[in-house]
Amino acid sequence: MRMSIGYKGKVTSLEIVLDRNGSEPLYRQIAEQIRRAIVDGRLPVGVQLPTVRELATKVGVTRLTVQNAYAELQSGGWIESTVGRGTFVSARAAVRPRWSAANGAATPAGVIGDILQMGAGAGVLSFASAAPDPHLFPETEFWAAFESERQRLREASSYGPAQGDAWLRVELAAHLAERGLPATPEELLVVAGVTQGVMLAAQALARPGDSILVEQPAYVGFLHQLRTLGLQPVTVPVEKEGPRLDVVEQMARTHRIRFFYTVPTFQNPTGYCMSLSHRRQLLALAEQFDFSIIEDDLYGWLAYDEEPPIPLKALDRTERVLYVSSFSKTLAPGLRLGVLAPPPALRDRLLGLRIAADLGSPLLLQRALAAFLHRGEFRRHLRRILPVYRERRNALLAALARAMPPGVQWTKPQGGLCCWLTLPRPAPVGEIPRLALQQGWAVAPGSVFWTNPEGERNLRLCFGGLTVDQVRCGVEVVAQVVRQQLKLTAAPVSPEEWLPLV
Numbered sequence: 001m002r003m004s005i006g007y008k009g010k011v012t013s014l015e016i017v018l019d020r021n022g023s024e025p026l027y028r029q030i031a032e033q034i035r036r037a038i039v040d041g042r043l044p045v046g047v048q049l050p051t052v053r054e055l056a057t058k059v060g061v062t063r064l065t066v067q068n069a070y071a072e073l074q075s076g077g078w079i080e081s082t083v084g085r086g087t088f089v090s091a092r093a094a095v096r097p098r099w100s101a102a103n104g105a106a107t108p109a110g111v112i113g114d115i116l117q118m119g120a121g122a123g124v125l126s127f128a129s130a131a132p133d134p135h136l137f138p139e140t141e142f143w144a145a146f147e148s149e150r151q152r153l154r155e156a157s158s159y160g161p162a163q164g165d166a167w168l169r170v171e172l173a174a175h176l177a178e179r180g181l182p183a184t185p186e187e188l189l190v191v192a193g194v195t196q197g198v199m200l201a202a203q204a205l206a207r208p209g210d211s212i213l214v215e216q217p218a219y220v221g222f223l224h225q226l227r228t229l230g231l232q233p234v235t236v237p238v239e240k241e242g243p244r245l246d247v248v249e250q251m252a253r254t255h256r257i258r259f260f261y262t263v264p265t266f267q268n269p270t271g272y273c274m275s276l277s278h279r280r281q282l283l284a285l286a287e288q289f290d291f292s293i294i295e296d297d298l299y300g301w302l303a304y305d306e307e308p309p310i311p312l313k314a315l316d317r318t319e320r321v322l323y324v325s326s327f328s329k330t331l332a333p334g335l336r337l338g339v340l341a342p343p344p345a346l347r348d349r350l351l352g353l354r355i356a357a358d359l360g361s362p363l364l365l366q367r368a369l370a371a372f373l374h375r376g377e378f379r380r381h382l383r384r385i386l387p388v389y390r391e392r393r394n395a396l397l398a399a400l401a402r403a404m405p406p407g408v409q410w411t412k413p414q415g416g417l418c419c420w421l422t423l424p425r426p427a428p429v430g431e432i433p434r435l436a437l438q439q440g441w442a443v444a445p446g447s448v449f450w451t452n453p454e455g456e457r458n459l460r461l462c463f464g465g466l467t468v469d470q471v472r473c474g475v476e477v478v479a480q481v482v483r484q485q486l487k488l489t490a491a492p493v494s495p496e497e498w499l500p501l502v
């Protein structure tokens with residue numbers, strides 16, 4: 001069957017040939033031929049596809065068959081349907097995600113850009129981004145919270161206090177208390193995500209050229225920030241219990257350390273959680289060697305097995321912890337709203353830096369979040385999402401155990417969104433993400449989470465945005481690529497050389 005489709009004054013044609021005796025279901029054959037026409041450019045972005053009824057009649061199949069074909073294309077991001085308007089080739093079909101890390105020369109900023117665009121392309125499912133599932137966003141409840149602020153819209157359309165809306169800070173103080181962190185609204189600063197909170201904290205504590213401690217591996221966004229600020233990273237390996245305290249001590253003896261940036265609870269990229277005794281000992285070292293701690297508690301609410309230890313900030317008796325968290329992993333990264341709880345002596349300096357940066361966060365959004373928290377919606381939302389992420393984490397661990405070749409190890413995260421794989425030998429890890437992407441799967445290469453290129457044996461898999469079936473299917477693909485690559489590389493290194501993280 002061939003049919004003509006008009007688009008922007010031009011006529012393009014869609015040809016569908018079915019093998020009615022083949023084993024491939026008819027809907028799949030239709031979907032695949034439309035997908036190929038999109039990839040080839042025969043069906044450009046924005047072109048309107050025939051209606052279900054039209055196509056079913058022309059091709060000689062039932063409407064259900066065409067509906068299933070369209071549903072498959074839609075779930076892959078190739079097409080979009082709008083009620084009353086029709087079905088169109090999606091703008092996502094034009095995005096061709098690519099790993100710049102595959103050539104081994106990627107900068108943290110380049111990789112962050114890569115990760116952000118991985119979910120934007122059609123036909124790509126992503127283990128690469130440590131993002132929550134947008135399908136779990138509490139749309140109705142958040143919208144109702146937004147609506148409830150309508151009467152005060154005029155007031156909320158002005159500049160707000162740079163420190164953050166007073167009502168939101170009251171709600172944030174109550175929110176942090178649930179995480180075991182006592183704080184008054186006056187002590188808190190609303191920030192544009194952890195990213196901004198960490199940036200302000202680092203600017204307040206250190207100058208270009210200063211040495212700071214950072215976990216290895218570490219969150220790639222912070223590696224980008226420290227480069228931008230001209231800070232000198234001194235690295236501390238991370239183990240199951242937390243960062244190696246003997247190394248912290250040794251480095252603090254030999255360097256003038258300004259601060260230690262740590263993600264103690266369900267770290268990105270490893271998923272590890274620092275034990276309570278480690279937290280206490282780290283604070284004692286900070287006091288002994290007089291350095292500050294920037295505590296990134298972005299994942300602290302996402303605990304799947306048992307409650308994690310209370311934040312370092314809650315144990316801090318000498319006012320040296322700057323605590324930062326946000327709603328990016330529990331609600332939505334697009335909100336760009338978070339909280340910074342510094343020692344009181346630093347508050348004014350941080351406020352000055354915030355005013356210099358952007359004067360403050362959008363007032364309307366802050367009020368909506370305050371209303372959302374005030375109504376108890378955050379707690380209800382957490383109760384809904386935790387079992388979903390727990391099931392996905394379990395599916396990931398079970399699939400890895402089934403599919404990965406011998407010698408591959410991985411962490412067992414008790415919370416958060418990340419799992420860290422260690423291969424038995426340094427396969428060309430940049431190659432694995434590249435090959436997985438060819439099969440429609442994005443996986444972050446481990447090398448980008450190190451300050452030096454040690455990550456040739458690591459991959460990070462984030463499970464938050466994928467259904468259980470997608471997790472299973474993706475692990476099969478990644479395991480197959482890992483198997484192929486390991487075959488191509490030399491003999492295993494001795495187990496003692498493995499990272500002691502699993």
Ligand SMILES: Cc1ncc(COP(=O)(O)O)c(C=O)c1O
Nearest residue numbers: 130193194195219263268326328
């Ligand atoms: C450890 C860590 N810190 C900070 C961020 C960025 O957080 P936000 O969206 O709140 O700026 C991320 C995002 O992945 C992260 O994993």
